[in-house]
Amino acid sequence: xxxxxxxxxxxxxxxxxxxxxxxxxxxxxxxxxxxxxxxxxxxxxxxxxxxxxxxxxxxxxxxxxxxxxxxxxxxxxxxxxxxxxxxxxxxxxxxxxxxxxxxxxxxxxxxxxxxxxxxxxxxxxxxxxxxxxxxxxxxxxxxxxxxxxxxxxxxxxxxxxxxxxxxxxxxxxxxxxxxxxxxxxxxxxxxxxxxxxxxxxxxxxxxxxxxxxxxxxxxxxxxxxxxxxxxxxxxxxxxxxxxxxxxxxxxxxxxxxxxxxxxxxxxxxxxxxxxxxxxxxxxxxxxxxxxxxxxxxxxxxxxxxxxxxxxxxxxxxxxxxxxxxxxxxxxxxxxxxxxxxxxxxxxxxxxxxxxxxxxxxxxxxxxxxxxxxxxxxxxxxxxxxxx
Numbered sequence: 001x002x003x004x005x006x007x008x009x010x011x012x013x014x015x016x017x018x019x020x021x022x023x024x025x026x027x028x029x030x031x032x033x034x035x036x037x038x039x040x041x042x043x044x045x046x047x048x049x050x051x052x053x054x055x056x057x058x059x060x061x062x063x064x065x066x067x068x069x070x071x072x073x074x075x076x077x078x079x080x081x082x083x084x085x086x087x088x089x090x091x092x093x094x095x096x097x098x099x100x101x102x103x104x105x106x107x108x109x110x111x112x113x114x115x116x117x118x119x120x121x122x123x124x125x126x127x128x129x130x131x132x133x134x135x136x137x138x139x140x141x142x143x144x145x146x147x148x149x150x151x152x153x154x155x156x157x158x159x160x161x162x163x164x165x166x167x168x169x170x171x172x173x174x175x176x177x178x179x180x181x182x183x184x185x186x187x188x189x190x191x192x193x194x195x196x197x198x199x200x201x202x203x204x205x206x207x208x209x210x211x212x213x214x215x216x217x218x219x220x221x222x223x224x225x226x227x228x229x230x231x232x233x234x235x236x237x238x239x240x241x242x243x244x245x246x247x248x249x250x251x252x253x254x255x256x257x258x259x260x261x262x263x264x265x266x267x268x269x270x271x272x273x274x275x276x277x278x279x280x281x282x283x284x285x286x287x288x289x290x291x292x293x294x295x296x297x298x299x300x301x302x303x304x305x306x307x308x309x310x311x312x313x314x315x316x317x318x319x320x321x322x323x324x325x326x327x328x329x330x331x332x333x334x335x336x337x338x339x340x341x342x343x344x345x346x347x348x349x350x351x352x353x354x355x356x357x358x359x360x361x362x363x364x365x366x367x368x369x370x371x372x373x374x375x376x377x378x379x380x381x382x383x384x385x386x387x
Contacts, residue, residue, distance in 0.1 A: 013202075025051045026331040029081045029111070031102055032093030033057040033066040035184065038117060039323050040091065041070040047328040049151040056081040076101075082109040089114060091327065100125035103140070105331050107132045112334065114141035114327045117202035119347035121193030123355055126348045133344065139334055140346025145326025147186045147210045148379060149295025150319035155280070155287055156211055156378045157315050163301060164282025167212055171260035173275040174200045178267035180231045180241065187241050190229060195245035196265035197222075197354050200293065204263055204278065205350045207292035207344075208253070210376050211280060214349060219366045220357035222246035225268040251357040263357075295322040315386035333384065341376050349373035 035057055044050045054074040057063040067075035074084075079085060082105060090106035092099060092115040092366060100120035103113045106127070119142045120126035133140045146152065159167060174196060177187040188194055209215065225248050231239040239351060248266040253321035255261060276290035288300035288309065300309040318325060326342030333340035349371045356367030 013170045018119060024090045025049050026334070027052055027053040028089050028091050028327070029084060029087035029357045030066075030091045030093060030108070031057070031078055031081060032095075032098075032116075033059075033062045033092065034095070037066055037093050037115065038070075039321065040093065041066060041072065043321065043324040044327070045341075046322055050324065050328055053086050054081050054084060078105075082111070087111060089327070089331070092116060095188050096198065096250060097121050097191065100129055103129045104132060107136060107138055107140075108378035110136065110138070112139040112141075112330070112332055113344075114342075115143065115347070117143045117206065117350075118193065118198050118354070119344060119351050121198075122383075123348070123352050125147050126344075126351045128136055130344050130348060133154075139330060139340065140344030140347075141326055141340055141342050142344050143326060143328040143342065144206055144292075144348075145323065145329075145342045146203055146295055147207045147376075148290055148318065148325040148329065149322050150314040150316040151290035151295060151297045151299055152207050152210060152292060153316035153381075154297070154299045154314045157381060158287060158299070158301065158312065159211055159238050159280065159282075160378065163285060164280060164287050165258045165284030167257065167280050167282045169214065169259055169281040170208065170279060171276070171281075172204045172208065172261065172278045173264040173273065174262045174263075174277070175269040175275060176267060177270050177272075178229060178247070180229045180233065181369060182233050184233060184235060185230060186233070186236075187239075188243050190243045190247070192245050195247055195249070196267045197246065197249045197251075197357065201249075201263065201354050202267050202350050203292040203346075204265070204273060205353055206346065207278060207289065208255075208261055208263070209346065209349065209373065210378075211289070212255045213257045213375065214255070214257050214262065214373055215369050216254045217368045218253050218353050218356040219360040220249060220251035220287040222249040222358055222361040222384050246286045246361075248355060249361070251353075253353065253359075265267075272366065295319060295325075315337050315374060315381040316379060317382055339374055339377075341379075343374065345371075347374045 063075040089112040227242045251263040253261040280287040330340040
């Protein structure tokens, strides 16, 4: 695939009722039963075209516990899940540094893949994932799918309808004190391929790209403000983490549409911040976009001369936690032969942009984007097929 613009072994737990069967639904196998898996396992049964058939983890006991808690038919080893002919899609919920390895193994086993963000730690590994999928005629999807929720879809409709005229600039801020305060095992957040940019940046960049289109070039500055972090959450309270990735990153993005955006992501803001998550500035008004880490609103519009923001009604479904939307959309696209929205190509474009910001910080030069991604079509207003 041309990514440049030139264009353990046996199952120990099987529920008595056996595998789930559901008409035309796609059978999902989950690899990685850590902290993030709970929200997926809670949400996926709400989508009629998704059926969780099995879950696996290197720690089989953890997979067993998740299967028991959420009624998953089978808990097994990773190898057994990959060999299961009923599993059509692997939902890859491993830690970031394992994303590419697990996705490549799943594609090698003939299965579509939907991965948590980022697509991979490096662009080279991300390209390998997309290239293998292309050779085998398989699909790759990539979180986040929050941009498919009611909040950002409403913003997309407002922009498409001309509510703020032509977008010319944007700002985005993800400012916090770091996950060592709340996460039960936060060390991986401070490894290469994580940090605030790789952990939270995909939410902001995916929203940006959905609203403003692909990115032409990026630049930025990055720093490790505090070389060590002390965990203040249970069960690892008092553990000292050595930081191996920047924790405050300021980026500038030039979009192909002509708009100029900024993005600051930080784990170093100890006193908190009241800055907006995202604002889009147009020739005829300003749009305040809701938190791209959430699915709902509020969506605020301010026209020239107005003294106050106007809260706009949400035009789309899925204002609550809709994690799983991207996977449901991907299954529909596979059966219908159309392009899914939370695609591997979008995930790769986001991955290159994040690396480009860090590269620019170290080299002092802009990074010209080499990848492209498809124009992501908005969802129909209030006509979700997954309600």
